[in-house]
Amino acid sequence: MFTNLEHLGLAVNDLEAATALYTTLLGQPPYKREHVASEAVDTVFFQVGGSKIELLAGTSPDSAITKFLAKKPEGIHHVAFEVADIRAEMERLRAAGFTLLNEEPKRGADNKLVCFVHPKSAAGVLVELCQSVESEV
Numbered sequence: 001m002f003t004n005l006e007h008l009g010l011a012v013n014d015l016e017a018a019t020a021l022y023t024t025l026l027g028q029p030p031y032k033r034e035h036v037a038s039e040a041v042d043t044v045f046f047q048v049g050g051s052k053i054e055l056l057a058g059t060s061p062d063s064a065i066t067k068f069l070a071k072k073p074e075g076i077h078h079v080a081f082e083v084a085d086i087r088a089e090m091e092r093l094r095a096a097g098f099t100l101l102n103e104e105p106k107r108g109a110d111n112k113l114v115c116f117v118h119p120k121s122a123a124g125v126l127v128e129l130c131q132s133v134e135s136e137v
């Protein structure tokens with residue numbers, strides 16, 4: 001079951017400049033900065049009510065964010081939903097014909113297990129499923 005819009009992922013060229021901008025825009029500082037080596041990204045998280053903004057910058061040429069920004073302007077990169085049971089949701093989406101970008105859940109940022117759905121099977125939106133690690137059975 002999808003339980004919440006967990007975060008909006010924004011791809012940015014200059015993480016420090018974007019962090020300063022969003023600190024002013026949101027009127028609050030980020031609550032977390034995290035490097036995710038497996039994705040070759042640096043992330044900065046802001047909490048906005050029940051949702052979050054995740055700023056992402058690529059840290060290597062083969063980072064998905066670097067590749068994205070080589071072809072597209074800065075902006076919305078993905079939408080992430082919180083799920084109660086990521087494995088069950090992956091099975092459900094596979095059976096429904098969605099293309100998943102990873103076979104198994106993988107460690108994401110912010111203490112989450114994550115999986116991505118290809119934008120081509122989600123009406124042009126890169127969708128991320130997130131399950132809190134603490135809640136993993």
Ligand SMILES: CC[C@H](C(=O)O)C(=O)SCCNC(=O)CCNC(=O)[C@H](O)C(C)(C)COP(=O)(O)OP(=O)(O)OC[C@H]1O[C@@H](n2cnc3c(N)ncnc32)[C@H](O)[C@@H]1OP(=O)(O)O
Pocket residue numbers: 009036039041043054056064065067068071076077078080101107108109110112114116118119120124125126128
């Ligand atoms: C996990 C840490 C953190 C977290 O929250 O926990 C993150 O969120 S990390 C986020 C970065 N990691 C990822 O995005 C992993 C999943 N992404 C991928 O596997 C690729 O980026 C992929 C498959 C979506 C695109 O791969 P690639 O760029 O090599 O392919 P193309 O450029 O050929 O794109 C194919 C096709 O898809 C369109 N596209 C690409 N990226 C996006 C996007 N973010 N949103 C919407 N559409 C996207 C692209 O335009 C191409 O379409 P076409 O019509 O053929 O031009």
Ligand SMILES: [Co+2]
Pocket residue numbers: 007009054078080128
């Ligand atoms: Co994300």
